[in-house]
Amino acid sequence: MTNAVRIGNASGFYGDRLTAVHEMLEGGHLDYLTGDYLAELTMLILGRDRLKDPSRGYAKTFLRQMETSLGLAVDKGVKIVVNAGGLNPHGLAVALRELSEKLSVDAQIAFVNGDDLQPRAAELGLGTPITANAYLGGFGIKSALDRGADVVVTGRVTDASLTVGAAASAFGWGYKDLDAIAGAIVAGHIIECGTQATGGNYSFFKEIPMGRLGFPIAEVAADGSSVITKHEGTGGAVTVGTVTAQLLYEIQGPRYYNPDATALLDTIEVTQEGPDRVGVSGIRGEAPPSELKVSLNHLAGIRNQIDVVLTGLDIEDKAALFQEQFEAALPTSPAELTWELSRLDRPDADTEEQASALLRCVARDTDPNAVGRAFSATAVELALASYPGFTLTAPPGNGAPYGVFVPGYVDAGVVEHRVTQPDGVSVLIEPSPMRTEPTRDVSVPDSGPIGDWGPTRRAPIGEIVGARSGDKGGSANIGVWVRSDDEFAWLDQTLTVDRIKELLPEIAALTVHRYRLPKIRALNFVIEGVLGRGVAENVRFDPQAKGLGEWLRSRVVDVPERFGR
Structure with missing residues (x-):
């Protein structure tokens, strides 16, 4: 790919491999390095930290990583963009400036905030949570990078916004570039969970050279298309399967709402372009929703x-x-x-x-x-x-x-998305003028009568079907996919809402939504309320639904003999 920027990711959660930042910087060429440290549960943990000490509330591990990597990043010209600021991005930025002086590294530090709505929660109709953070977009990050920041730390931006901000700065995108932004949203979603894109938590793990997995890289082009890859010589693999699995992680319908654009997941085309190189293209974008989602955590x-x-x-x-x-x-x-x-x-x-x-x-x-x-x-x-x-x-x-955890929503116009530049100048980021009332996806319970697939055998459905599951507040999703058009036609007809309830009796009484993503041969099921009020309430043996998809794969069904493995 020509005229592309290489955006790596070195963290999928607060607690990921501590050495990953250094490994990514030393492993090969990068233009940007991102890190995702926040999740719904993480915000609650940081909120409790902040209750004990108002100076806390950010991911302390990132500061430890910078002790050994800040100078290396500046020397290599790699811009670092992370959401490790959590509930206190200003505090993390101050600590980074002190660290850069201690290390004698001339690093320009910027931070993005304005997401913290907790002081205004009552007036905004959000109750009295201990944390209330709006999911911001990537244009605050873009502004900081445009002004020369070497490191940008944010609070609660969407996970994909880290990549969107970097790509938007590299290519000068504006809010009207909906298709390009949507492409970067998809690329950011693929790499945001680190090694899940290179073989981690992968259904067909026996096909992957496992071990010490390498972290992913998105080579993003000016039109928003990308190639997902990793540094040469690192563990794991980047295949159509590993990328598809991550595309299905913690999504809902075909529309993937973000503050800067809505990515249409049913337009994605995924192709193997070479060893550890998967092309992601064709993504269309729509206007972003008029409201921002707010992460609300209450002590219960x-x-x-x-x-x-x-x-x-x-x-x-x-x-x-x-x-x-x-x-x-x-x-x-x-x-x-x-x-x-x-x-x-x-x-x-x-x-x-x-x-x-x-x-x-x-x-x-x-x-x-x-x-x-x-x-x-x-x-x-x-x-x-x-x-x-x-x-x-x-x-x-x-x-x-x-x-x-409960989600809330506020009009984007009431949130002061703000970036403080390396020179101390604070700039207000206006929300997208394109925002509108979103089109809501419609669940499709089934795909009509089942055709004749010939002789069958009793086998676990997971012999041919991959799955990836995860939590979205009190709900969970199970994304399933197959590897050929014939298999998808069978899966589409076979795995209806009624059938998945039969296979997973624990969800039989719950509301289940079914969505089709035929271009990547996938279905996505969203199960409402299966996790109670979210992971922190811990109502299930598997409180984050990480194994729900693998349970489904273990269930025995009639599999056409033509799909032998």
Whole structure:
């Protein structure tokens, strides 16, 4: 690709590989290096940090990474763009300036803020959350880079905005360049989760040279098309499959709303252009929505949990006995008390662990006394007075605060998207004049009658179908894809809303939306409310729905013999 900029990404979450920034800078040529440190749960964690100390609230690991990499980035002319500022981008910018002076590195630091709406939450109709952050676009980043910033730190921008800002600065895009911006949004979405684009969390992982995976790079062209790749010699692989999997991660319908444009995911074309080089093109863009999404986190109360082990015979009777005894002995009944029996046991097992099941009790209440020391003591006191073989997986604690995430929406015009340039000048970024009421995607429950696919065999659907799942607040998505047009025709007819509810009985009573992305041979299912009020509430065994897609892949269906693997 000619006339393209190379935008790498070295972080997919707060806690990703600490050495990745240095590895990406040393591994080959880059023009920009991004890092995504924020998630819904991360904002809650940073919010609790800020409650303890107002000077905190940013990703401290990024500052540690810059201790060894800031000078290298400046020497190589690589511009760094990260959302590690979290709830305190100004504080992180000050710390970076102090670090650059300490290292004698002439680095120009800028920061983007204005996303923090918590002080204005009540007047904006957002309640009284501990964090309230609007998802900003990429044009504040563009402004900072245009003015010569070497490092741009932001608060809560959309994950893809890191790439959008870099590409918009490189090519001089304006708000009217909707197709180009949409292309950069897609490229940013592909690389935002780091090594998930190079083989991490990939259904067909046995086809990938796993190990120490390399981080992804998007070579973005002036028209917004891109090639996804990685540094030569790094682990993993970049294939149509790994890119498709990441495209399906945490999305909803074909329209992917962002503050600067709406990317139409059903227009994407993905092609293998060479080893570890996947072309992404054809993306069309529409006007962005008139409102910005707001990440709202509320402290909801105190949560406590006990896990008891049930071994051998009469598992369900033992579970019922303990539940009855425990609830009767509790001095105070918590507001919420949920039980979950996980039958991990098997008959006539060769090991004690294989003969055991787990019974989990989770309590939630706004009163710490209802779920604290007395709750834990009640479980311990039953140790010699309940079912045979009683044991706990760990001593119970005194409970801990938990929060819940809910999305909010405000008109983009009420948010002061602001960038403070390296020279200290603060500039207000006007929202896109293109914004409009968005077109809402319509769920398609099925694709008509099933055709004749010839002889079939009983097999896990995952033999031919890949999946990627994740959380979106209290909902979850499962994106599924196949590798040929014939397979997609079968998948499209077979995997209806009713069928996925049959295969995953836990979601049978929930609302499920089904969306088609035929150009990448994929379907996306959005399951409302399966995660309660979000990951922090921790209502499921898998609170972020990371394994939901793999559970689906393990379910046995009638697979046409012509699709043998």
